[in-house]
Amino acid sequence: MRKIFQIALGILAAIGGFVDIGDLVFNIEAGAQFGYQLLWVVVVGVVGIIVYSEMCGRVAAVSKRPVFDAIRERLGFGVGLGALASSQVVNLMTLAAEVGGVALVLQLLSGLPYRALIVLGIVALAVVIWVSPFEWIERIFGYGGLALLVFAVAAIKLHPNWGDVAYGLVPHVDTPDKLVYAYFAVGLLGAAMTPYEVYFYSSGVVEEGWTPKDLGLNRANALIGYSLGGFLSFALMITAGALFLPLGIEPEFIGTVALGAQVPLGQIGLILALVGILFAVGGAAIDTCFSGAYNVAQYFGWEWGKYRRPAGAPRFTVAWVVLLVLALLVIMSGIDPVMLTEYAVIFSVVALPLTYLPVLLVANDRAYMRSHANGRLANTFGLIYLVVILVVAVSAIPLMFLTHQGQG
Amino acid sequence: MRLSDLLNVEVRTESGKSIGRVHDLRAELTPRTLKVTGLVVGGLGLLERLGIGAPTAGARVRTDDVVPWSAVVRADRRGVVVRDGTKPS
Amino acid sequence: MRQAEDLDLGLGLLDHQLVDSEGRRCGNVDDLELEGIAEGAPRVAAILSGPPVWRGRGRLGRLAAWIVPGDTVRVPWEEVEKIESAVELRKTCRELRLGRGDDRARRWVERIPGA
Amino acid sequence: MSRPATIGVALAVLAFSGCGGGRLSQEELQKEFEAIQSLAAEGALVADGVADGRTTETFVSVHAQYLSEAARQIQTDVSAASGPSEKRSVERLASLVFQDLEELHREPDDRALAARLRIRLELYAAAAEKRAR
Numbered sequence: 001m002r003k004i005f006q007i008a009l010g011i012l013a014a015i016g017g018f019v020d021i022g023d024l025v026f027n028i029e030a031g032a033q034f035g036y037q038l039l040w041v042v043v044v045g046v047v048g049i050i051v052y053s054e055m056c057g058r059v060a061a062v063s064k065r066p067v068f069d070a071i072r073e074r075l076g077f078g079v080g081l082g083a084l085a086s087s088q089v090v091n092l093m094t095l096a097a098e099v100g101g102v103a104l105v106l107q108l109l110s111g112l113p114y115r116a117l118i119v120l121g122i123v124a125l126a127v128v129i130w131v132s133p134f135e136w137i138e139r140i141f142g143y144g145g146l147a148l149l150v151f152a153v154a155a156i157k158l159h160p161n162w163g164d165v166a167y168g169l170v171p172h173v174d175t176p177d178k179l180v181y182a183y184f185a186v187g188l189l190g191a192a193m194t195p196y197e198v199y200f201y202s203s204g205v206v207e208e209g210w211t212p213k214d215l216g217l218n219r220a221n222a223l224i225g226y227s228l229g230g231f232l233s234f235a236l237m238i239t240a241g242a243l244f245l246p247l248g249i250e251p252e253f254i255g256t257v258a259l260g261a262q263v264p265l266g267q268i269g270l271i272l273a274l275v276g277i278l279f280a281v282g283g284a285a286i287d288t289c290f291s292g293a294y295n296v297a298q299y300f301g302w303e304w305g306k307y308r309r310p311a312g313a314p315r316f317t318v319a320w321v322v323l324l325v326l327a328l329l330v331i332m333s334g335i336d337p338v339m340l341t342e343y344a345v346i347f348s349v350v351a352l353p354l355t356y357l358p359v360l361l362v363a364n365d366r367a368y369m370r371s372h373a374n375g376r377l378a379n380t381f382g383l384i385y386l387v388v389i390l391v392v393a394v395s396a397i398p399l400m401f402l403t404h405q406g407q408g
Numbered sequence: 409m410r411l412s413d414l415l416n417v418e419v420r421t422e423s424g425k426s427i428g429r430v431h432d433l434r435a436e437l438t439p440r441t442l443k444v445t446g447l448v449v450g451g452l453g454l455l456e457r458l459g460i461g462a463p464t465a466g467a468r469v470r471t472d473d474v475v476p477w478s479a480v481v482r483a484d485r486r487g488v489v490v491r492d493g494t495k496p497s
Numbered sequence: 498m499r500q501a502e503d504l505d506l507g508l509g510l511l512d513h514q515l516v517d518s519e520g521r522r523c524g525n526v527d528d529l530e531l532e533g534i535a536e537g538a539p540r541v542a543a544i545l546s547g548p549p550v551w552r553g554r555g556r557l558g559r560l561a562a563w564i565v566p567g568d569t570v571r572v573p574w575e576e577v578e579k580i581e582s583a584v585e586l587r588k589t590c591r592e593l594r595l596g597r598g599d600d601r602a603r604r605w606v607e608r609i610p611g612a
Numbered sequence: 613m614s615r616p617a618t619i620g621v622a623l624a625v626l627a628f629s630g631c632g633g634g635r636l637s638q639e640e641l642q643k644e645f646e647a648i649q650s651l652a653a654e655g656a657l658v659a660d661g662v663a664d665g666r667t668t669e670t671f672v673s674v675h676a677q678y679l680s681e682a683a684r685q686i687q688t689d690v691s692a693a694s695g696p697s698e699k700r701s702v703e704r705l706a707s708l709v710f711q712d713l714e715e716l717h718r719e720p721d722d723r724a725l726a727a728r729l730r731i732r733l734e735l736y737a738a739a740a741e742k743r744a745r
Binding site: 069302 | 507508509511512513514515521522523524525527546551554555556557558561581582583596598599600602603605606607609611612
């Protein structure tokens with residue numbers, strides 16, 4: 001029974017962490033622009049996050065060191081501080097975008113003014129974090145996010161050409177806009193492998209006091225959780241490819257995502273989609289908020305953890321409160337959450353190598369890992385993905401420039 | 409003297425030939441003390457600083473890029489001077 | 498502590514987490530104080546922690562030390578219990594004067610209901 | 613300010629400086645036609661849901677407003693700039709699409725109206741698509 005509950009940790013990380021506003025935006029936009037052509041990138045991204053989150057979870061379970069400890073230990077004070085600063089900027093942008101997303105969905109459900117809902121959303125998130133035990137947050141948002149499965153039904157009901165869908169799993173480029181294609185490939189990879197997922201997950205593993213005995217669970221979480229997340233990405237992209245591409249619709253709003261379920265499934269599809277987005281994006285907001293606090297506390301060696309009462313880890317508590325307030329200011333400035341999401345995902349790609357290189361190094365250190373150090377399989381995949389990440393990190397910002405954020 | 413004073417400074421022989429930089433200090437941990445036994449120098453030393461092939465990394469790749477402390481003539485933040493003929497490979 | 502074994506100071510100690518005798522996290526190994534270099538028998542005399550110590554940690558370190566207030570805390574090597582993935586200390590952080598930033602912040606956080 | 617933040621601000625400035633004022637090229641006008649097609653087609657989908665009673669009033673009202681604001685934004689941007697003769701038709705189409713979306717926003721429960729709006733928006737989308745080529 002305990003095991004089943006613990007797998008919920010994986011589901012939360014999968015739905016709340018994997019499918020966040022970045023995945024919604026990039027999968028829907030990629031589908032609307034290129035149909036099913038980029039499905040293979042989702043597979044690449046999902047395998048990547050499985051490889052690295054398994055590694056981070058293993059390091060955390062065996063050595064009790066979460067990701068940002070490893071970053072500072074291996075990269076040193078200076079480079080580590082650079083990694084901290086860049087990851088905090090990305091975290092804040094992502095958090096602000098998720099909060100904006102929560103407010104937009106609440107608006108589509110209630111019709112109340114957007115800005116009032118931003119404040120309401122922030123307050124609700126703060127209260128949820130403050131009063132509820134972590135297990136509750138996990139279950140509420142994890143299971144709520146499962147409503148996104150409505151997009152799987154929507155994708156099927158839209159009768160996509162399954163042959164084309166299958167062909168999408170084979171890497172190919174069939175478009176004159178090769179740069180835009182590359183931009184979306186980079187964005188999809190970034191959205192799938194966002195670093196805050198592993199900051200959050202590895203810290204959670206340490207907080208839950210996992211030991212090497214839990215490594216099987218860790219592997220199951222990574223595999224099942226992120227595969228489910230990848231499955232939802234597929235559903236979103238296929239929905240957009242079947243519905244929006246033929247009509248020439250370029251999705252720019254959160255409402256457009258929900259429309260993808262409303263058209264084939266009617267009112268019930270619409271409500272389920274909105275509820276699913278609300279929980280997935282709300283859960284991701286909590287994840288990013290905590291990731292930010294974890295990172296700064298771990299870098300500076302402060303006490304941290306949300307299993308403790310807020311006063312047990314005071315600077316950690318202050319850190320997440322400050323992040324929420326900053327996110328409130330950013331999103332209240334009126335910046336479009338969808339555009340902010342795109343920036344956040346692209347910048348997170350640039351910061352990826354600084355996160356994953358130290359993890360790979362530590363996972364090979366037998367002083368930490370003893371018999372649980374990386375095997376040949378984990379190292380092969382780890383190295384391949386490190387190369388992929390480096391290429392993507394170098395090309396992300398130039399591509400954003402050249403394509404005007406995918407506008408061509 | 410602090411560890412950070414020595415990290416990354418240049419290592420020269422008494423006759424002035426550079427043999428690289430101090431990437432790390434090797435030490436010996438006993439129940440009561442932590443004695444410095446050598447300098448990790450050279451290209452492989454850099455990898456060691458990142459944890460590839462270090463003594464703790466299990467697979468000890470090589471130790472001949474460590475200059476024993478007995479060869480050190482002078483060490484401060486301006487640089488480390490070692491006896492002639494000392495060379496890490 | 499384990500038997501005599503090799504340890505690289507930069508890799509195995511520097512920037513690692515400090516944990517006190519009650520399991521509380523209380524800062525990082527920001528630098529190490531070395532002794533006996535002139536005598537040809539150098540050893541680690543103490544762990545140094547706190548913002549002013551960052552000054553020795555490169556340009557970004559100097560900048561960070563300039564921005565962040567705080568004191569240097571010197572933990573004599575004798576207070577080290579064991580070196581695992583974190584550095585475990587023999588005393589509580591209060592006795593060693595570590596983790597005072599958390600103590601200061603606690604006074605504020607405690608005022609909020611439910612903390 | 614950290615480097616990513618600086619880059620972010622710089623990029624945001626660059627991204628915004630591309631809009632408004634100045635002279636529109638043929639290619640830019642084409643992009644505007646594409647944007648109008650997208651908004652009109654999406655509006656038609658929303659209206660279709662209303663006509664069939666398969667959606668919620670709140671969703672239609674809120675989402676149609678976002679779409680109509682985007683259409684109005686195109687109209688304002690284009691009328692502020694100079695450009696080839698097609699500029700006029702962009703403006704006209706954008707304003708027609710804006711008006712219909714605005715109506716959908718105000719009457720999200722009128723099924724008969726929605727059926728008419730759907731047909732009109734589909735026509736606008738088709739017209740914009742033709743011009744975008």
